[in-house]
Amino acid sequence: MVSVELRNVSKRWDGFELRVDLSVKDGEFLTLLGPSGCGKTTTLRIIAGLEKPDSGRVLFDGTDVTDLEPNERNIGIVFQDYALFPHMTVFKNIAFGLEMRKLPRGEIERRVKWALELVGLSGLENRYPEQLSGGQQQRVALARALVIEPEVLLLDEPLSNLDAKIRERLRSEIRRIQRELGITTVYVTHDQEEAMAVSDRIAVMNVGRIEQIGEPLELYYKPRTEFVARFLGTSNILELEAENGVARLGNLEFSVGVDGKVKVFFRPESVLITEGEDATVTGYELLPGRMRLYLDVEGHTIIAERPLPDLPFEPNRVPPRVGILVRSFSLLSL
Numbered sequence: 001m002v003s004v005e006l007r008n009v010s011k012r013w014d015g016f017e018l019r020v021d022l023s024v025k026d027g028e029f030l031t032l033l034g035p036s037g038c039g040k041t042t043t044l045r046i047i048a049g050l051e052k053p054d055s056g057r058v059l060f061d062g063t064d065v066t067d068l069e070p071n072e073r074n075i076g077i078v079f080q081d082y083a084l085f086p087h088m089t090v091f092k093n094i095a096f097g098l099e100m101r102k103l104p105r106g107e108i109e110r111r112v113k114w115a116l117e118l119v120g121l122s123g124l125e126n127r128y129p130e131q132l133s134g135g136q137q138q139r140v141a142l143a144r145a146l147v148i149e150p151e152v153l154l155l156d157e158p159l160s161n162l163d164a165k166i167r168e169r170l171r172s173e174i175r176r177i178q179r180e181l182g183i184t185t186v187y188v189t190h191d192q193e194e195a196m197a198v199s200d201r202i203a204v205m206n207v208g209r210i211e212q213i214g215e216p217l218e219l220y221y222k223p224r225t226e227f228v229a230r231f232l233g234t235s236n237i238l239e240l241e242a243e244n245g246v247a248r249l250g251n252l253e254f255s256v257g258v259d260g261k262v263k264v265f266f267r268p269e270s271v272l273i274t275e276g277e278d279a280t281v282t283g284y285e286l287l288p289g290r291m292r293l294y295l296d297v298e299g300h301t302i303i304a305e306r307p308l309p310d311l312p313f314e315p316n317r318v319p320p321r322v323g324i325l326v327r328s329f330s331l332l333s334l
């Protein structure tokens with residue numbers, strides 16, 4: 001297995017410029033997360049060698065591979081649209097890369113069998129792609145990428161054509177296989193839940209740049225920018241004036257350690273609900289096992305989410321005003 005590094009990589013098109021520095025550790029599962037058009041696929045294609053950067057270098061385990069073709073890089077790729085050969089059986093589809101490499105017959109059979117077992121498709125080797133469900137087709141694509149025993153696995157929105165239940169199952173299976181093989185993986189998605197669920201680290205991208213990179217919970221609870229905060233879920237962002245190191249809103253006090261304008265950030269589940277009069281309830285929603293409350297404090301909206309047993313009132317008797325406590329917060333850059 002290898003580490004992957006993008007050093008000062010740039011790529012320019014009409015109206016778009018990608019600039020990335022990125023270091024993926026040996027055996028790591030790193031996700032590129034961001035909205036459509038931010039440069040996720042381009043970054044992945046540069047790692048694969050399908051796209052040449054205008055400047056900068058691509059390194060595998062410290063070795064410069066920038067000028068190597070994709071087939072010289074020992075990578076496995078899975079795309080969104082499966083891209084299976086329709087006229088070939090599952091076996092043939094998976095064996096294709098090995099036949100190109102002219103491996104002996106017995107070795108090919110052994111490896112295809114291994115890959116089929118790995119992705120849970122044993123017994124389906126004689127089917128054609130059109131005789132498979134979307135989820136099964138994507139498993140074939142995954143087996144085809146893994147069968148060559150690549151040093152780096154690249155996945156570009158591999159689950160986005162599947163329905164929600166299958167997506168959840170397959171994502172945890174991809175993660176299991178990745179851990180089992182210890183394979184360095186770069187995964188592309190625009191689905192924040194998927195990214196949180198599978199990644200060792202997430203790089204959040206925004207218009208051609210990595211805005212922040214870190215472990216899922218670090219990004220979720222300590223985003224540096226409003227973009228990252230909003231992209232990773234529901235946010236409370238309060239623009240307040242701090243005096244003597246403290247920003248106040250109603251009875252809430254945030255020890256921010258600076259003076260002047262600040263952006264205080266916290267997640268809905270960091271808001272505790274108590275009996276009290278701090279906030280006016282302007283709306284609420286019952287969600288599976290929890291309640292979301294929309295609150296107003298001096299013209300600022302705060303969203304709180306609590307498990308039902310933690311509410312100081314019955315879910316069907318929401319009082320007009322509640323007390324609130326914010327358990328933890330961080331500051332966003334202005």
Ligand SMILES: Nc1ncnc2c1ncn2[C@@H]1O[C@H](COP(=O)(O)OP(=O)(O)OP(=O)(O)O)[C@@H](O)[C@H]1O
Nearest residue numbers: 013014016034035036037038039040041042043190
């Ligand atoms: N071959 C190309 N020629 C010109 N522009 C391109 C080319 N490939 C990508 N782009 C542009 O580069 C930008 C980033 O594209 P990219 O496909 O990397 O985004 P993405 O983050 O993968 O988006 P999506 O989530 O929609 O797949 C877009 O503005 C796109 O139009």
Ligand SMILES: [Mg+2]
Nearest residue numbers: 040041042156
């Ligand atoms: Mg893309």
